[in-house]
Amino acid sequence: MKAKWMAATALAFALALGASGSASATTLKAVHYLSPKHPVGLGYETFAEEVKKNTNGEVTVRIFPAESLLGAKAISDGIRDQVADVGFATMSYTPSYYPYGVMLNDLAMVGENDMAAAMAITELFNLHCQPCLAEYTKQNQLFGSGMSTAPYVLIAKGDINSLEKIKGKKLRAGGALWDRFAKSVGATGVNVPSSEMYETLSRGIIDAAVYAVGGLKTHGLADTAGQVVLLNLGSFRSGNLYSINLDTWSKMTTPQRAGILKAIPVAVVKTVNEYHAGDKAALELAKEKKVPVVQPDPGLLAARKDFVEKDLPGIVEAAKKKGIENAQEFVDKYKELLAKYEKLIGPIENDPKKLSDMFYNEVYAKLDPATFGVKK
Structure with missing residues (x-):
C-alpha cells in the first residue's frame, strides 16, 4: 500500500512539473512588414531560432511577415495592444509617439558605419536616455534594439x-x-x-x-x-527592430527574458550583414549591366561633411521646440557612441559571432532581465 501511495505521489509530482513547464511555455507573435527574404525578414528568422535555443524551447516565435497580421503603420499600435508580442516598429510612421525616434531620422547622416549606428542607438536608448525609454513605456513597449539600413x-x-x-x-x-x-x-x-x-x-x-x-x-x-x-x-535608422509588448515581457520568467536579450544582438548583426550582402549582389549586377560605379568627387565629399556640420544646430533647435530639452546632450552622446562602436567593430567586422558577443556585452549584459522593463 505504501509503495502504491509513493508511486502515485511521484506520478502526481511529475504531472505537476509537466503542467508547470507547459504553463510557462509561450509562443510570441512577431510581425514585420517586409518579405521573409528581406534583411529584416532574415533577421527575424535568426531571432526565432536564437530565442528557441536560448530558452530550451520554452519560448517560440511565430513570424507574420509582409503585413500578414498588421500593416506597417499599424505595427506600433498593434504591439501596444498585444495584437502582436514583438515587431519591427518604424518610429517615423507614428511620429507623435516617438519624438526621439524621429530625431534619429534627422541624424541619419551623422556617422557612416551602419553596424555602428545600430549598436550606438541601442546603447543610447537603453543605457543613457530615460526619456527615450519613457516614450516606449507610454506605448506599452520595450525598446529591444536600434537598426540601420545599408548606406x-x-x-x-x-x-x-x-x-x-x-x-x-x-x-x-x-x-x-x-x-x-x-x-x-x-x-x-x-x-x-x-x-x-x-x-x-x-x-x-x-x-x-x-x-x-x-x-x-x-x-x-x-x-x-x-x-x-x-x-x-546616411541610412534609415528610425526603427525599433525588436519592439516587445510590456505585458508579454513581464509575464515571462527571468531566464526567458534573459534568453531573448541574448537573441536580439545576434539577430541585429544578421540583419545588418544581410543588408551588406544585398549591396554586394547589387554591385555584381551593376558590373554585369555595365553601370559605372564610382567613388565620389572630392568636392561632393567636402559638401557632405560641410552639410552635416551646418545642419546639426538646426536639428537640435527643432527638437527643442518639440519638447526634447536634452537634444544637444542626445546628439553629443550619440556621436560619442558612434565613435566607440566604429573602433570596436573595426578589428572584428567580418566575424558575426564576435560582433554579436561584443554587442551583447556592451549593452544587453548590463540590463537585468529580472527587472528591466518588467511591470511592477
Missing part, C-alpha cells in the same frame, strides 16, 4: 559626380534631411516613394535616387541607371 548613395541616370554636375538636378529624397542636402548642393529634392523610383528615373522625372545600392537589384534600377556614386548619404 544610401546616388543612383543616377547620367553623370552627376561633381558639384557642378549635380547642381540643378532632381534627387529622389526619402525625407526632410535629404531634401535639405539636395538644396545645399544646388539640387532639388523630390518626394518619390521607393516603389516609384524605377519609373521616375527611367522617364527623367528625377535625375537620381538617394537610395541603397541594393535598389539596383530590388527595384530594377540597374536597367535604367547610368551611374552609381558611392557618396555615403
Whole structure:
C-alpha cells in the first residue's frame, strides 16, 4: 500500500512539473512588414531560432511577415495592444509617439558605419536616455534594439559626380534631411516613394535616387541607371527592430527574458550583414549591366561633411521646440557612441559571432532581465 501511495505521489509530482513547464511555455507573435527574404525578414528568422535555443524551447516565435497580421503603420499600435508580442516598429510612421525616434531620422547622416549606428542607438536608448525609454513605456513597449539600413548613395541616370554636375538636378529624397542636402548642393529634392523610383528615373522625372545600392537589384534600377556614386548619404535608422509588448515581457520568467536579450544582438548583426550582402549582389549586377560605379568627387565629399556640420544646430533647435530639452546632450552622446562602436567593430567586422558577443556585452549584459522593463 505504501509503495502504491509513493508511486502515485511521484506520478502526481511529475504531472505537476509537466503542467508547470507547459504553463510557462509561450509562443510570441512577431510581425514585420517586409518579405521573409528581406534583411529584416532574415533577421527575424535568426531571432526565432536564437530565442528557441536560448530558452530550451520554452519560448517560440511565430513570424507574420509582409503585413500578414498588421500593416506597417499599424505595427506600433498593434504591439501596444498585444495584437502582436514583438515587431519591427518604424518610429517615423507614428511620429507623435516617438519624438526621439524621429530625431534619429534627422541624424541619419551623422556617422557612416551602419553596424555602428545600430549598436550606438541601442546603447543610447537603453543605457543613457530615460526619456527615450519613457516614450516606449507610454506605448506599452520595450525598446529591444536600434537598426540601420545599408548606406544610401546616388543612383543616377547620367553623370552627376561633381558639384557642378549635380547642381540643378532632381534627387529622389526619402525625407526632410535629404531634401535639405539636395538644396545645399544646388539640387532639388523630390518626394518619390521607393516603389516609384524605377519609373521616375527611367522617364527623367528625377535625375537620381538617394537610395541603397541594393535598389539596383530590388527595384530594377540597374536597367535604367547610368551611374552609381558611392557618396555615403546616411541610412534609415528610425526603427525599433525588436519592439516587445510590456505585458508579454513581464509575464515571462527571468531566464526567458534573459534568453531573448541574448537573441536580439545576434539577430541585429544578421540583419545588418544581410543588408551588406544585398549591396554586394547589387554591385555584381551593376558590373554585369555595365553601370559605372564610382567613388565620389572630392568636392561632393567636402559638401557632405560641410552639410552635416551646418545642419546639426538646426536639428537640435527643432527638437527643442518639440519638447526634447536634452537634444544637444542626445546628439553629443550619440556621436560619442558612434565613435566607440566604429573602433570596436573595426578589428572584428567580418566575424558575426564576435560582433554579436561584443554587442551583447556592451549593452544587453548590463540590463537585468529580472527587472528591466518588467511591470511592477
